[in-house]
Amino acid sequence: MNGAVSSSVRNGTAASIALLIVFLAAWQWGPGLLGIPTFIVPPLSMVATEFVHAFKFDHLLFHTGITVGEVLAGFIIGSLLGAFIGYALGMSPTAELALSPYILALQIAPKVAFAPLFILWMGFTVYPKILVAILIVFFPVMVNVLTAVRTVDPDLVNLARAFKATRSQIFWKIEFPTSMPPMFAGLRIGSTLAVVGVVVGELVGGNVGLGYLLTLGEGQADTPMVFVSIVMLTLVGGIAYLGVILIERRVLHYLPTRAVGNL
Amino acid sequence: MADVVRLEYRNVTMRFRESSGRNELTAVQNVSFSVHDGEVVSLIGPSGCGKSTLLNIGSGLTAPTEGQAFVDGERVTGPNAHVAFMLQKDLLLPWRTIAENVMFGVEIQGVPQPECKRRAKSLLESFSLAEFSDHYPHQLSGGMRQRVALARTLAVDPHVLLLDEPFSAVDAQTRMVLQLDLARTLKKAGKTALLITHDLSEAVTLSDRVLVMSQRPGTIVEEISIDMPGRDNPIARRHNAKVNDYVAQLMDRLGIGLLDQAQGAA
Numbered sequence: 001m002n003g004a005v006s007s008s009v010r011n012g013t014a015a016s017i018a019l020l021i022v023f024l025a026a027w028q029w030g031p032g033l034l035g036i037p038t039f040i041v042p043p044l045s046m047v048a049t050e051f052v053h054a055f056k057f058d059h060l061l062f063h064t065g066i067t068v069g070e071v072l073a074g075f076i077i078g079s080l081l082g083a084f085i086g087y088a089l090g091m092s093p094t095a096e097l098a099l100s101p102y103i104l105a106l107q108i109a110p111k112v113a114f115a116p117l118f119i120l121w122m123g124f125t126v127y128p129k130i131l132v133a134i135l136i137v138f139f140p141v142m143v144n145v146l147t148a149v150r151t152v153d154p155d156l157v158n159l160a161r162a163f164k165a166t167r168s169q170i171f172w173k174i175e176f177p178t179s180m181p182p183m184f185a186g187l188r189i190g191s192t193l194a195v196v197g198v199v200v201g202e203l204v205g206g207n208v209g210l211g212y213l214l215t216l217g218e219g220q221a222d223t224p225m226v227f228v229s230i231v232m233l234t235l236v237g238g239i240a241y242l243g244v245i246l247i248e249r250r251v252l253h254y255l256p257t258r259a260v261g262n263l
Numbered sequence: 264m265a266d267v268v269r270l271e272y273r274n275v276t277m278r279f280r281e282s283s284g285r286n287e288l289t290a291v292q293n294v295s296f297s298v299h300d301g302e303v304v305s306l307i308g309p310s311g312c313g314k315s316t317l318l319n320i321g322s323g324l325t326a327p328t329e330g331q332a333f334v335d336g337e338r339v340t341g342p343n344a345h346v347a348f349m350l351q352k353d354l355l356l357p358w359r360t361i362a363e364n365v366m367f368g369v370e371i372q373g374v375p376q377p378e379c380k381r382r383a384k385s386l387l388e389s390f391s392l393a394e395f396s397d398h399y400p401h402q403l404s405g406g407m408r409q410r411v412a413l414a415r416t417l418a419v420d421p422h423v424l425l426l427d428e429p430f431s432a433v434d435a436q437t438r439m440v441l442q443l444d445l446a447r448t449l450k451k452a453g454k455t456a457l458l459i460t461h462d463l464s465e466a467v468t469l470s471d472r473v474l475v476m477s478q479r480p481g482t483i484v485e486e487i488s489i490d491m492p493g494r495d496n497p498i499a500r501r502h503n504a505k506v507n508d509y510v511a512q513l514m515d516r517l518g519i520g521l522l523d524q525a526q527g528a529a
Binding site: 153155156158159160161162163164165169173174177180254255256 | 319322323324342343344346347348350352354356357358359367368370371372399401419
């Protein structure tokens with residue numbers, strides 16, 4: 001059975017790499033063959049050249065660093081806040097009942113729509129971008145933690161109570177660990193959403209970050225620059241997601257490997 | 264020591280408000296019985312007759328509407344370190360290793376770590392689970408998991424064990440092995456136990472006495488002393504012809520078989 005699994009993994013990886021090669025080749029030669037002008041879809045080599053150029057002359061690394069910083073700050077603050085409020089509401093049904101309509105309203109509201117407002121409030125700084133990210137990361141983490149705390153097996157809590165557990169023992173020994181798998185599911189979603197929040201903030205206003213490079217490229221009809229920014233943003237999001245997965249693997253090491261899931 | 268009463272229910276009545284909120288429902292009506300030191304008593308009865316309610320009252324998780332429960336002569340007002348319960352579900356924590364799961368109760372009760380570890384080790388050894396100490400629950404079979412749950416229950420060294428259908432979720436053969444484990448352990452440690460079960464032969468082979476409860480509102484309608492040797496070996500007891508007589512007696516008392524005719528007539 002082990003052999004079957006590893007051979008299916010090997011086949012899958014081989015197919016993935018083959019697909020990548022096909023995609024890159026199509027990118028390089030496809031536009032030319034189809035007669036698409038380079039300002040619409042620049043071929044791979046042009047984007048690569050632009051990448052080197054942006055790295056040398058447009059402070060690509062600096063802008064990436066700003067975006068990474070904002071994503072990290074927004075993701076960490078947003079998930080801490082989400083987890084904290086999730087536990088608090090999970091343990092107080094009254095508070096949840098009182099707040100749930102507003103939470104729902106805020107959850108339905110498209111968080112990125114707040115970006116212009118935050119920029120009005122805080123100017124062309126990094127803070128409105130971080131704030132959008134916080135807001136967007138907050139919900140999936142909070143909702144998952146809240147649901148997890150709410151659905152803890154009551155028999156498990158009774159077992160602890162029968163052993164004379166205190167409220168804080170019940171939290172730390174049962175509720176908190178039970179909430180870990182759903183919390184990580186929320187963090188995975190949050191890690192990619194944080195990038196979306198930050199980019200929208202940067203698109204709306206400011207003169208730093210990858211979102212700014214996107215608007216710069218657009219303004220100058222510099223399509224390769226737009227592509228470079230998109231690639232970098234995808235990388236940032238991908239690395240954030242990978243980071244969460246790696247931490248999740250360590251924390252949830254006790255789960256059967258299939259339950260932790262793949263990328 | 265045999266005359267020491269470990270667990271006693273005195274005129275216990277339990278009423279619940281129905282979920283509609285209008286009617287009150289009497290689950291248990293004026294139940295009185297006691298379990299002596301080292302005795303194993305089974306409680307049988309139709310579904311919903313309030314057996315589990317009695318167990319929750321004994322463990323201090325719920326307070327009775329009327330009457331009192333006593334453990335070691337002290338009135339039960341809340342969870343009590345002398346009582347431990349075990350359910351049909353093993354309730355093992357997936358993020359804890361087997362040894363850590365056994366330590367769960369003692370750890371909560373503030374027993375120092377080295378002592379917790381020592382108890383877990385010796386219990387796992389006595390249940391032949393020592394080699395699985397560092398495994399996680401999902402790596403064990405259902406029967407093994409239930410044995411770990413029993414070890415966790417015993418780790419707190421309770422005077423009284425409350426067992427709510429502990430083996431009803433495992434297959435018939437594993438169940439017999441687990442029953443043997445339980446019976447031997449109870450006998451060796453001289454523990455007192457109240458066992459709730461639907462399995463009539465389990466009740467007969469494991470107990471000193473069997474209490475029969477009626478339909479809701481549940482009351483105790485019969486008490487049968489099991490006069491057979493070998494309470495520490497239910498497998499040997501199963502070979503005893505008397506088991507069938509006791510089971511037949513319990514079936515009659517519960518009205519099994521008669522119930523269908525009664526319903527057919529109505």
